[in-house]
Amino acid sequence: MRLTIPEEEIMQPGHLACQGCGATLAMRYVLKGLGRKTILSIPACCCTVIDGPFPYSAYGVPIWHTAFETAASAAAGIKAGLEVLGDSETTVLAWAGDGGTFDIGIQALSGAAERGDEILYVCYDNEAYMNTGIQRSSATPLGAWTTTTPVGHPKDRPKKDMIAIMAAHRISYCATASVGYPEDLIKKVKKAKESKGTKFIHILAPCPTGWKARPDDTVKLARLAVETKVFPLYEVENGEVWRITKKSKGTPVIEYLKLQRRFKHLKEEDIKQMQNNVEEEYEKLLKKCENA
Amino acid sequence: MRLTIPEEEIMQPGHLACQGCGATLAMRYVLKGLGRKTILSIPACCCTVIDGPFPYSAYGVPIWHTAFETAASAAAGIKAGLEVLGDSETTVLAWAGDGGTFDIGIQALSGAAERGDEILYVCYDNEAYMNTGIQRSSATPLGAWTTTTPVGHPKDRPKKDMIAIMAAHRISYCATASVGYPEDLIKKVKKAKESKGTKFIHILAPCPTGWKARPDDTVKLARLAVETKVFPLYEVENGEVWRITKKSKGTPVIEYLKLQRRFKHLKEEDIKQMQNNVEEEYEKLLKKCENA
Amino acid sequence: MIEVRLHGRGGQGSVVASKMLASALLKEGKWAQSFPEFGVERRGQPVTAFLRIDTKPIGAHYKIYKPDHVVILDPTLLGQVNVTDGLKKEGWIIVNSERAPDEIDIKGDFKIATVDATGIAIKYGIGSKAAPIVNTAIIGALVKTTGCVGIKSVLQTIREESPSKPEENAMAAKEAYEKTRTT
Amino acid sequence: MIEVRLHGRGGQGSVVASKMLASALLKEGKWAQSFPEFGVERRGQPVTAFLRIDTKPIGAHYKIYKPDHVVILDPTLLGQVNVTDGLKKEGWIIVNSERAPDEIDIKGDFKIATVDATGIAIKYGIGSKAAPIVNTAIIGALVKTTGCVGIKSVLQTIREESPSKPEENAMAAKEAYEKTRTT
Amino acid sequence: MPKAKKIVWKGVDDMPEMAVSLSSMRVNKTASWRNLKPVIDYDKCKPCGICWKFCPEPAILLKEDGSPVIDYDYCKGCGICAEECPRNAITMHREER
Amino acid sequence: MPKAKKIVWKGVDDMPEMAVSLSSMRVNKTASWRNLKPVIDYDKCKPCGICWKFCPEPAILLKEDGSPVIDYDYCKGCGICAEECPRNAITMHREER
Amino acid sequence: MRKLMMGNHALSYGAKLSRVQVIAAYPITPQTQVVELLSEMCANGELDAKFVKVESEHSALAASIGASAAGTRAFTATSSQGLALMHEMIHWAVGARTPVVLGNINRAMAPPWSIWTEQNDSLSQRDTGIMQVYCESNQEVQDTVIQSYKVAEKVLLPCMLVLDAFYLSHTYEPVDIPEQKLVDKYLPKFNPPYKLDPDDVHAFGGLTDAKWYYELRYKIESAIERARGEWRKADDEFGEIFGRKYGLVEDYKCEDADIMLVTSGTITGTARVTVDMLRDEGKKIGILKIRVFRPFPTDEVRDILGGAKKVACIDRNISFGQSGVFFEEIKSALYNSSHRPQIWGYIAGLGGRDVTPDTIREIVKRTEESDKPQELIWIGLKK
């Protein structure tokens, strides 16, 4: 048997993630991709808690727990320190949730990207503020229930297009990834590690608790999101060269939605609309990829 | 004689701008475009000071002076208040400099855009922190001197592409404008006023003090920036439809640079490089415009 | 003052159970205070909830260390968590279990009651078969054993406050009330 | 303690003038404190700068209300700003002007000196013709009239601290020193 | 147009509760900032409004007939009008005093 | 692999000056979270490593021969391994007590 | 109507009863149920308000202030890190004189991360000028929201209402919900002297140099001093209409007390129970509960503690390099007073360390046994 992802486990069991947590899978894969010469900057998010309480830790690499809005700026500071000390080898990994990236942390990230700080920024996206109990973020998809977009008034704004925003910053490398495709994910992590300046990876990490899904469906959901074109896998170099890394099959969106009770209230026409949106967006993405 | 811009002066003289200030021209034009039913939200910037000290004011419409990072969020709050009070007519205008927009205010702006708050956001861009005495911002162009990018080490990062970032937010309307072209500027302001949700206009406003230029060259510089393709005039609808509103002549970049001592240190090859960059960027822009 | 501690797992509704009991007490003109374990709750993780009952307003705000009674929503917790910690002498320990009280492997100076809340919940279709929600059923058992509140107000509360299937939940509580076995 | 106030326009370098004077004083083993008007400075706007001179360290930190001397870098300010405000009796008022001291339209109990600092600055090519920078020249006049510091240390300071054209600036100061006219 | 009266308070009791403006900056005659003075040569001027359009104060008014008048109370002397006038009808002169 | 010793302090003087971790979360046996238990039918298993790959704890180890072993000290019983196993070699069972 | 609710719901009901018009808030543990319930209420029409779902607390308060400036009643709520992130804007709300009401759930500051109760977050705002009121029950929380708007809009200053994480925020207690029409009678519409209005042009907050800035600060100080009287009045009137009142401080059995405890927040209720027990044991103990902390109730503190022999101040907070904040403030208040009891300073309950009747007993005991005041006694420290 040939393993398709690195065998060494950097992240340790005993952590505090819910049963079937996708974020944890993302962390496990990214650390496999980067290796032990990695320092984490983690703002408030589920992964803060998952790592475990003082004086214990699960991730197996040094962690700087930092304020919610400072994943990127703390990482930039750490990197500056390492540079002065002559360490050019260690990857400084800013690791934040969608809330910490799309919302409260976007300014620090944008600033780092503009300065070209040498950091890898990974956003694991579970599409809401999960650590605080499932409130909407700007990554929450249109139509989804959260506690602040209650049934009757589900989210009425589309998901922020974070990759487009980061591509507009013209950083050397950005990519999407999904915990349903660990090989693709780890390849991107390695590519990002080799790239200069600020790099950005956006990982879809299903959250059974927040999506009101079964814990055993996590990986399936992460795959379905890609297959249905809801969350295509692609990468962008220097803000210009767009490339699909995994073709989406075109599985109907309903297959993805029906496993999640956060979409339970959607009516047939809503789902139709969603299917249309997804197709349209995918077309646009393909167009961008033409120049690749 | 037919006036090409509205005659009524909303902004009053007696204000505290430097001789030949481009920001002031921008304010004069934008207010002409919007009319008196306007409320300004102004964060820290030159325009804070220009308006005059308590208990006086120059702009002729209500002004909410607000913290540096809050142009958009304060505007969103004001708008929410007006909505609850049944006023749908008044435009809430968030008015910020490049520092207040590209750097410290980008998060609040990004948040408002995502929520679709009904505000018009205008960034007058003088390409540095002028109010505090000419420090680099992420709008400062590559190669420019500022007090924090001193001669010998001028700015080594390109100007952040703010319109691309806002277009990636898919707001209904964004545009660039220049105080060298008041008619075009005012047309865009009116178009933005008619558009839904968050609108963004990025105005180049030369600053003789910070650019180390002659005060009487302000308008000329604003025109040259466009003619040389350094600052093309265009608009973007819904993040998708890109349209040039004023063709750039292709005047050599040097014509623009030589009037500004902030570029004095540039060598011939730097300028050549800059000319190339400008052409390249303009090509890319034209390509985006093909779909219009 | 009576103090109760409830043991369950994240996602099983122990807090809701304690809150419904408090609501029912309010209906009877009594005073109650209900609170969760203060912390992070994860699906699957053992968690606790608390309830104070009194005939006058409750001003004190501190944790419960010596409960009068303990309720266990998930029998698999028994060997994993020290459920009898601080339990007062002669207090009730109420377990969701198919077994008879004397088959429960806990020793100490307290009284044991059991009820097959899981079975009852499944019977009334509360939650899924893989993850039945037993919090309303277990309430019935607590009412039966301790008498701290009347079954009538409990049933009424359940009907009013259940987020779904109010009638089924009430029936589950009632059945548990009736089927509770004590030592 | 001697206190001096300088009047100029934003961008004309009044603060630099006062700072260079202070530096020169330091060279002579004296103590000095130099500070701008506390506020926003705009190109074109009338502004002021201040200088304190003493033979011992200066600990006090408050504004100057009653200067011993006043220096005016831009003659167009004369009618626009109350330049003699608080000026002490018998103090010097030093004006950048082509005119003779008695042609200067200020009345009061103080002494007037003039020097054509603009002309001198243009002669030495300091600043542009439209906006000559007169701050070094005017220093020469202050030194000449008040003698608060020696011309040698002033010239040395100018050579050391001028951001550009050090020699020309020094020569301008020297020429102004020589050409200052007094009542 | 907002009133442009000078606000004179004796002390704290005369003031509003918070920092709200009560008058226009027109009270501030920025003539004192000017060292160069624009002068219009009306012989050359064929009113086009361009000087008016580009004055950042604004310190140029348009008469009924469209011809420009400089408001020397506010003109700061930036020179833009002179620079932009297509007919070179405006020249800048050093302020005299 | 970081040490996984339980940290026991009597009081403030035993502790480090700031909140630095000194041991691994391996001390925390998450077996107590499990209500469903995965069981591998080694007859069905033709080792492919997929269950190992997708376990979020991770609580599956691979033996020398590539066959998976569940570490029941840490398995939380999420069921992903059972769901993902291409040979249906893993089944979930209610925990008994 | 009496309803069982958690403190976060009481806060939300208070806002609803006050007919807030704009809400701008951001979720944070242990405040989340506030944003959740208010979202729900706005969504289903129960509350006719606009909820701006901002991307950070800094924006939350900036937007609330903007809404207030536009002339609407604005509300926000947060905790710990979120409150700290609002710090600049708290100063803003004060200087701008916008009577926003802010609910803060007391939670310990990171790092290390903690979600448990402690007062350092709110007390770190003591120098901003925002009014501060500490509540000890969910009933008080709900009622205080309504009172806060009453006072805040009278004196044009923001008000922060504070409740302990979990001990109130997540604890279900019976709360009497008053009738809306009575609340409407008590709390008139918000009608500020100036607001953002294109028909009445003003600039707000423009550059102010040394000429008048000082006087504007004096006005803030005068307003917050006036607020002392306004709190008394608002509380009295509340008592008349709703039958409940709270005072700026509460004197519990201080009259004949040998030792007076100074408390705030939920420690008060626990202390009350303990004092009852101690009195049964023959010990004369009383409690001064500080409810309104800004403006500081100097007169009340002098009145009540002036009669004490010994005072034991319990601080669930610490100003590092100084002492507990309540301890510092009451010493300062009593300094120039005619009667000056001895005062002991106890630190207790930081980061959610439970404060039980035993904790209170220990504090009483140590105060009894000591005859020279100590300034920084850490109660329950693991040694």
Place this chain on the structure above:
Amino acid sequence: MRKLMMGNHALSYGAKLSRVQVIAAYPITPQTQVVELLSEMCANGELDAKFVKVESEHSALAASIGASAAGTRAFTATSSQGLALMHEMIHWAVGARTPVVLGNINRAMAPPWSIWTEQNDSLSQRDTGIMQVYCESNQEVQDTVIQSYKVAEKVLLPCMLVLDAFYLSHTYEPVDIPEQKLVDKYLPKFNPPYKLDPDDVHAFGGLTDAKWYYELRYKIESAIERARGEWRKADDEFGEIFGRKYGLVEDYKCEDADIMLVTSGTITGTARVTVDMLRDEGKKIGILKIRVFRPFPTDEVRDILGGAKKVACIDRNISFGQSGVFFEEIKSALYNSSHRPQIWGYIAGLGGRDVTPDTIREIVKRTEESDKPQELIWIGLKK
């Protein structure tokens, strides 16, 4: 070498002499010359440090803290709004025990906008645990940066060094620049007990519940108390090497004084001049200058003020709804002291209102003439 420099340059030279390794700062009036000069120094190689040109003060401090955690000496500087925006991160630096040094130029808080001096910005941070030192001359500014690193790195706490806007920041004064090798002798390399290092894996600041959070806070308090002694030691050693020392407080002619003034910042120098004049007039006046404010120098304050009959505290700040902060703190410090002089509280100089010898004279006069202390006397208010 003696050089004429503005306070902002003195701050920068202090950082340079301390061989800071990472700088992360954001411009704000009246601090800009600090970022400008340090940018220049980094660009031309005079200073071997990395300057992270962040996009806000929040990020400035976050990055500085990160750099400190990585084991490097980090520096930042700001003022007013910028400091307020850092508030959450100031708490962070304290909790994380990262000895960042922060220069703050005291400037009044908006709104209304002001750029002039006032201490409300820095004093609003008094409950965060950051050490605070108030300087009165540019020489002291430069020297204090070096001392700050010495102490901060000893006790693992951040330190804020404070100077008045314009009165120091923009005022050129002679400053003696010490030789680098002497500074290197005084200030060893930064060597924290734990740092971010992939070869020595630790998580920093993870979730800490009620079990140990309290003890960690106790450690912070212990550290800042230890800092009192460390400041004394660092100052003595500095005096030995460089011939200048400042004390935690300075006693100016207090020995026989009838009235002691309490001052901080540049008001001290002006007061000193005034006291000399008053002494010439036969009045026995002294000054207690507070230099180190956090940790609060309780012993020194008791020692010196304990001998006073009357004390007049001058506050260029106000804690609204309470009083001047220094006033409050010295009352608190003296409360449990054996000798308790009468103390008057004066508010002066807010928002850059000039404090002149006449102001000081008026304060002395009013204190002389009054026999009952007043708590909130606004000096120079336009009535």
